[in-house]
Amino acid sequence: DIQMTQSPSTVSASVGDRVTITCRASQSVGRWLAWYQQKPGMAPRVLIYKASTLESGVPSRFSGSGSGTEFALTISSLQPDDFATYYCQHYDSSSPWTFGQGTKVEIK
Amino acid sequence: EVQLLESWGGLVQPGGSLRLSCAASGFAFSIYGMSWVRQAPGKGLEWVSSISGGLTRTTKHADSVKGRITISRDNSKNTVYLQMNSLRAEDTAIYYCAALEGEGDCSTGTCYVHEFFRHWGQGTLVSVSS
Secondary structure, X not given: OOOEEEEOOEEEEOOOOOEEEEEEXXXXXXXXXXXEEEOOOOOOEEEEEOOOEEOOOOOXXXXXXXXXXXXXXXXXXXXXXXXXXXXXXXXXXXXXXEEOOOEEEEEO | XXXXXXOOOEEEOOOOOEEEEEEEEOOOHHHOOEEEEEEOOOOOEEEEEEEOOXXXXXXXXXXXXXXXXXXXXXXXXXXXXXXXXXXXXXXXXXXXXXEXXXXXXXXXXXXXXXXXXXXXXXXXXXXXXX
């Protein structure tokens, strides 16, 4: 199975900060990479798919980049609603779906 | 509006069985793949099982549940099921139903459909304990 590794595990940031979370795949997944946001007690929701395509309704301060084995999720200006845990997930159908371990964005 | 509503999970003894259901609405259920993803308390997300849409109804299972879990769907009821047997303490988790969204790709010479979890239910807690 493809292993997904996120870094950092926790980010302490302030409102207005630029935040970048990285995700590394143990082998190439092309651009078949999605990012999810999860708030406490709630289901995850997709933010970005195909590495950089913004899901409908997701604010434009979120962006995704990368291909192959290296990916990033960037929040250009952190808002109070963005404090949550973020997961990357590959969906290359040649291998079972796997998620990164998650990155918690917390208030500094 | 897409809605996915899981049935109540509950408390099950080790070795016991439980069937979860997920009722879908707001989209053409029969043509979409469906999955179950779980999250152990305080832990990350783990894909459990999936079933394709259309006529093939191909199923896939994570190695951690293979042989103990069966996924099925009833398109006449817009419902997907997860039958869990021989439950273990480590199966304790919130179980989410998710609808898949896919894109075909033949760039490698072999055609695949790559699907991500586009819509999620609210989740249902399954606790396995004596």
